[in-house]
Amino acid sequence: MNNIKIDNPKIYLIVLNWNDKELxxxxxxxxxxxxxxxxxxxIVDNNSEDGSVEFFKQHFPNYDILSxxxxxxxxxxxxxxxxxxxxxxxxxxxxxxxxxxxxxxxxDHLIDPFLNDPNCIITVPKILFAMDINKIWxxxxxxxxxxxxxxxxxxxxFDAPRYSFMMETDYATGCCLCISYTDFEKLxxxxxxxxxxxxDVDLSIRAKKMNRKIVYSPKSIILHSVSQSLGENSLKKIxxxxxxxxxxxxxxxxxxxxxTLTFHWLLFYLPLGMLKLIYFKLKEK
Numbered sequence: 423m424n425n426i427k428i429d430n431p432k433i434y435l436i437v438l439n440w441n442d443k444e445l446x447x448x449x450x451x452x453x454x455x456x457x458x459x460x461x462x463x464x465i466v467d468n469n470s471e472d473g474s475v476e477f478f479k480q481h482f483p484n485y486d487i488l489s490x491x492x493x494x495x496x497x498x499x500x501x502x503x504x505x506x507x508x509x510x511x512x513x514x515x516x517x518x519x520x521x522x523x524x525x526x527x528x529x530d531h532l533i534d535p536f537l538n539d540p541n542c543i544i545t546v547p548k549i550l551f552a553m554d555i556n557k558i559w560x561x562x563x564x565x566x567x568x569x570x571x572x573x574x575x576x577x578x579x580f581d582a583p584r585y586s587f588m589m590e591t592d593y594a595t596g597c598c599l600c601i602s603y604t605d606f607e608k609l610x611x612x613x614x615x616x617x618x619x620x621x622d623v624d625l626s627i628r629a630k631k632m633n634r635k636i637v638y639s640p641k642s643i644i645l646h647s648v649s650q651s652l653g654e655n656s657l658k659k660i661x662x663x664x665x666x667x668x669x670x671x672x673x674x675x676x677x678x679x680x681x682t683l684t685f686h687w688l689l690f691y692l693p694l695g696m697l698k699l700i701y702f703k704l705k706e707k
Contacts, residue, residue, distance in 0.1 A: 429537065432513040433461040433529055433600070436503045439520050440468040440493060443477045445647065446520040450482055458529035462486065466503045468493040496596060497612035497621040504611065509603040518598045523552060523645040531642035532600040535588065543634035544601045544626065546594040547642035548585065556580055559646045562591035562638040565623060570671050570683030570691065572623055591638045592630070596622030598644055605629070619666030627674050 435453060439446040446465070453463055463485040467475050475489045488506050490499065500517050509515065514533065518524070528547055535542045549560040558576035565572055572593070576585050599622065609628050612621045626636055671683055 428512055430460050431533065431536075432510070433458065433516055433533065434507055434509060434513060435461060435463045435516045435518060435529075436466060436500055436507075437463065437518055437520050438466050438468060438496065438499045438503075439470060439474055439478075441470045441472045441474065442520060443470070443472060443474040446474070446478070447481065449518070449520045449522050449524070450478075450485065452523045455526050456524060456529050457526045458533070461529060464488060464503055464507060466490065466499050468495065468499050494614075495618060497614045497616055501611045501614065504603070504606065511602075511604045513603045514600055515603055515606055516598065516600045517596060518644075519596070519646070521552075521647040522549075522598060523647075524598075525643045528642040528644055531639050534641075535637040535639055536600075536602070539635065539637070541633075541635050542637050543605050543629045543632065544594045544599055544636045545639050545642070546591070546599050546636070547644050548581075548638070548640040549595070549597055549644055549646050550581065552645040552647040555645060558585055559648065560595050560597065561585040561640065562589060563593040563595060563623075563626075565592040565627065567671070567675050567679045568682045569686040570667065570675070571686075572620070572667065572670075586640045588640060589638050590635045592636070593623045593626035594636050596625075597646055601629075605634075608632075616666055616669060618662045620663075620670040621666075624670055624673065627670075 437446060437449060450463070450465070465478050465482070465485050465487045467487065467489045469490050469492050475487060478485065478487050488503055490502060494502055504515060514536070516529070516532065532545045532547060535545050546560070551557045551559050558579050558581055560574045561576035563572065563574055574595070609625060613624050616624060629636060671680070675683060
C-alpha cells in the first residue's frame with residue numbers, strides 16, 4: 423500500500439491521440455483551465471497520419487508530446503507514456519480520453535479520496551454526456567462475475583442526487599481514472615493483450631484483488647463526447663467489446679463462474695448481441 427501522502431501531489435495527465443487532433447484540441451484546451459496547480463500534461467500520439475504532432479507543437483507548446491512509431495492502442499500507448507515520464511513514487515497518473523471536456527476542479531476532487539483513505543487505489547469522476555450534460559454516462563460501475571456482465575451505473579439516466587454520493591465501485595472506466603504511479607507499477611501496468619476494450623476493467627479487478635478500494639468521486643465531473651444511442655455503435659465496436667469481455671472473464675472468473683456465465687451468455691447475452699450484429703449488417707447495406 424502506498425503510505426506517502428502529500429497535500430498537493432504531482433499529477434501527470436496522459437492524453438492519447440490517434441488521427442483526431444480537433445477532438446484532442448477541445449480536451450487539451452479544457453485542461454488548460456484546471457484549478458489544480460501541480461500537474462503536467464503528456465500528449466501521446468499513436469502514430470497519427472493527420473499532422474497531429476505538428477498541430478500540438480503549434481497550439482500547445484507547453485505540453486510534452488510523445489510521438490509513437492506505431493499505434494499501440496489504449497493499453498500500450500498509456501504504458502509507453504508512463505515509461506517515458508518515469509514518475510516519482512509519490513506522483514499520480516490520470517489517464518483520460520481525448521474525447522472529454524473536464525471541469526476546472528476535476529483534479530482536486532479526483533485526488534481528495536487518496537488523501538483521506540489510505541486504502542483507496544483508483545478514483546474516477548462522474549461522467550456526463552457532452553451532447554446532453556443532464557444525462558449520466560458513468561456514475562460508477564458494476565461487474566457480475568456470475569453472469570458475465572459489465573455495466574455503467576446510471577447510464578442514460580438524468581443526473582440526480584443519488585449519483586452525487588462518493589462510494590466504492592466495482593471498476594473504473596478508462597475514459598478517466600486516477601492512480602498513483604506506485605500502485606500502477608505494482609499492478610504491472612495495463613494488460614496489453616487486451617485489444618481495445620476491458621483493459622480498464624481488468625486493471626480494476628486486479629486492484630480489487632489487492633483488497634483496495636476503487637472510489638467514485640462525483641464532485642469531479644467531466645463530459646464525454648459519445649453518442650447516447652446504441653444505434654450509433656459500429657459493428658466493429660460490438661465485435662471488439664465482445665472479444666474483450668470474453669478474454670476478461672476467462673482470465674478472472676472461477677471455474678464455477680465460467681459455467682454460470684456461459685449459460686447466461688448463451689441464453690441472454692449472445693442472442694442480444696446477434697440481434698445487434700444483424701441490425702448493423704442490414705444498416706450497412
